[in-house]
């Protein structure tokens with residue numbers, strides 16, 4: 001029997017099993033992360049090895065350094081995830097790995113590692129879309145959450161408004177035309193002299209500042225529900241340079257607070273507009289809205305989402321903070337729902353650096 005035939009047969013048996021435990025690996029950017037997740041909802045272990053120290057010196061992720069660091073860390077992180085879950089590899093039902101989008105070298109390290117393990121152990125393997133992983137972090141934080149819901153996915157590489165119609169079924173409503181929200185935060189932070197990754201630092205600094213101190217322009221987009229952050233970022237950089245040229249001291253907390261306010265207002269206004277328009281078509285049915293991705297850890301974004309959902313009478317779901325940024329458990333959750341639909345990969349699976357959530 002070939003590997004794929006064995007994997008298919010095992011997958012069919014898994015559908016009858018009460019508990020399905022998946023060992024997952026995430027290596028798309030600068031975190032080597034592994035987890036064991038049960039039935040897509042219960043975290044048995046979640047180990048994240050961050051490479052931030054290695055990249056901080058360069059002010060951003062260096063792809064070659066990331067790939068090498070993943071290669072060195074993979075085995076160790078996987079072993080730790082199994083140990084913390086109290087399980088042996090033989091007891092695991094299936095394996096999962098992020099296949100895209102992300103840095104090609106970083107993805108390849110993880111994909112090859114898990115293909116090798118799947119072949120050696122004769123276990124089904126699931127290739128997971130990283131963005132779907134972020135959405136699925138909400139299933140881990142909220143056992144009661146079921147599709148359909150509207151989800152704002154905001155990370156270092158993505159800003160998407162998607163309708164989650166069912167598990168694995170997405171409809172793209174809006175996306176960024178240029179920079180992602182996290183990328184904009186990171187660039188603005190760099191101008192303020194804050195170290196990489198700047199998003200969390202700008203967020204902390206902004207708590208001390210006045211969000212109305214600086215007026216930044218409202219982004220313009222072609223699509224009604226699309227985003228654009230590059231103009232906002234340029235306006236911010238120009239404001240900072242203007243202050244520097246006049247020899248004025250930088251009110252960093254006020255600048256951070258004003259920038260954060262502009263980004264969060266933009267993100268939430270579009271989401272609210274979608275919810276309003278859906279209310280007319282959904283006949284007033286109760287709606288749900290979820291945040292996902294690294295930027296959903298942002299304190300003001302969470303507060304703005306709470307206020308918006310209260311205003312609109314919509315139920316809000318947000319991942320707990322450690323599940324907002326990259327982790328292995330979110331990949332294990334997304335993999336479960338894919339596996340239950342028979343979505344297993346062959347050993348010819350490749351990394352797909354430009355993989356989209358919706359084609």
Ligand code: KG4
Pocket residue numbers: 029154155156157158181182183185186197198199200203293294295296297298299324325326
């Ligand atoms: O989801 P993630 O870990 O990786 C990607 O898939 O990109 O997101 C990382 C991004 C970075 O740009 C980081 O600066 C941003 O999320 N981020 C934040 C916060 N925490 C992480 N941005 C704003 N406020 C935060 N608290």
Ligand code: ZN
Pocket residue numbers: 130134155156293294325326
């Ligand atoms: Zn991510």
